[in-house]
């Protein structure tokens with residue numbers, strides 16, 4: 240049974256697609272065949288990144304790993320109940336098909352609430368929620384008392400995850416490993432970073448996730464979109480620009496993969 | 507007739523809510539009564555920021571400008587046609603009500619495609635599209651040839667804006683001023699910034715927007731969410747931490763307001 244990793248956060252621009260791409264590259268380099276589903280059916284940032292990668296492979300002849308892609312469409316049924324049933328069937332077919340050939344399935348969610356995203360959250364063995372170091376992003380997990388900074392209660396995204404966990408428990412599946420990954424961390428300004436950090440620590444105990452140090456704000460994480468490459472691919476493409484930021488970025492990716500404690504993955 | 511400013515970009519986390527908050531603060535300080543609508547009905551980041559501001563005013567007694575908020579709800583009709591008609595009516599009521607007392611109406615859109623967002627784009631006198639300095643964000647405006655970097659064609663968000671402009675023309679309204687605002691600009695790495703910049707310049711001629719230099723990546727734009735303050739409010743709250751980044755941020759806000767060429771606004 241393939242291990243299912245879901246990248247989820249209703250907050251837009253938190254880094255789901257970027258993390259999906261880099262996690263795919265890391266898993267592929269550990270020798271795994273990776274299946275991927277992009278649930279952001281309008282934007283498709285993750286699948287667009289992969290299209291660019293495929294175009295790069297075709298025009299340069301460079302050997303680079305590619306995942307097995309499964310494309311999903313929304314149901315066009317008018318009735319909500321019929322549409323939901325059709326989407327559940329399609330989602331289930333997608334997982335089964337990818338499971339035939341892949342040891343890992345990566346699912347990138349949109350920055351909005353959709354039925355497919357809800358299904359993905361229930362199917363996740365590992366749920367990764369990237370977030371900016373910002374109390375605006377934090378607000379989607381939980382509301383804080385603006386005067387004391389204490390947690391008042393869960394917000395819309397945490398409630399969605401809770402509902403998915405209930406569905407998972409009802410289905411008799413083992414509990415999800417919910418990992419919050421800090422992304423676009425600023426090099427300066429320790430105060431804001433500490434505030435978000437302590438809010439996350441307090442909340443993690445209450446709603447059951449663990450926090451891992453993630454990625455700094457680094458242009459190398461976004462400047463290779465057109466070529467479909469990630470910094471992990473630079474050995475194969477012969478581009479050995481090993482500046483300090485790239486070395487640090489590589490180490491960040493390694494640390495993230497290690498802290499995910501994934502089966503049959505050694506970094 | 508109030509001047510309607512819409513913050514739109516289907517790409518999540520591009521800075522719509524952050525720009526909405528700072529633009530509100532700037533307009534209020536120019537003496538304008540500002541009406542606001544938050545169309546991100548699930549996340550409500552802009553209205554949450556304003557709730558925190560109101561709580562700050564109440565507990566500290568500080569005098570700070572507040573906007574006139576109008577809350578919209580989705581229609582619960584089953585039929586898509588009936589829901590659309592109800593939402594159009596509610597949207598129209600919202601604009602008329604705010605127009606009674608406000609010279610400016612600010613509408614913050616979600617990072618996804620909704621009917622209300624489509625209506626807002628057609629109603630906009632000024633449409634501001636913030637975006638990260640990233641070809642991943644750019645991909646929602648237009649697809650680039652991955653080999654040559656040339657524009658291949660419009661993407662899903664540019665098509666949505668085009669459709670809104672047609673609706674606007676049909677309604678006999680004067681053309682929208684579509685402004686793309688660069689946000690979270692990195693201090694280093696000129697190469698990526700140049701690539702995005704030249705892609706924007708080429709696209710702006712083809713699909714009719716203008717580009718304005720926007721905001722740098724600065725913690726001051728996000729660290730005051732809990733108090734509901736912006737850096738423009740710090741004079742009133744007696745917090746005169748005038749470090750270099752804050753002075754630069756203040757200047758960036760001033761430049762943005764100036765380049766928007768808004769009626770009865772002098773900075």
Ligand SMILES: Nc1ncnc2c1ncn2[C@@H]1O[C@H](COP(=O)(O)OP(=O)(O)OP(=O)(O)O)[C@@H](O)[C@H]1O
Nearest residue numbers: 251252253254255256257350456457460461518640
């Ligand atoms: N660690 C990082 N360093 C620099 N830029 C980053 C980093 N992570 C993400 N970005 C940039 O931030 C923006 C948002 O990232 P991304 O598209 O991965 O987020 P997302 O959560 O998938 O967004 P959406 O909600 O729209 O699907 C993109 O322009 C991306 O290139």
Ligand SMILES: Nc1ncnc2c1ncn2[C@@H]1O[C@H](COP(=O)(O)OP(=O)(O)OP(=O)(O)O)[C@@H](O)[C@H]1O
Nearest residue numbers: 251373518519520521522523524617723724727728
């Ligand atoms: N100029 C900036 N400097 C530093 N941080 C910023 C800046 N602009 C935005 N941010 C941060 O980036 C994140 C995304 O910004 P914001 O919520 O305003 O985007 P949005 O387009 O409204 O997102 P959504 O699509 O979810 O509505 C937030 O954590 C915000 O605090």
Ligand SMILES: [Mg+2]
Nearest residue numbers: 255256279284
């Ligand atoms: Mg994405």
Ligand SMILES: [Mg+2]
Nearest residue numbers: 522523546551
């Ligand atoms: Mg927003």
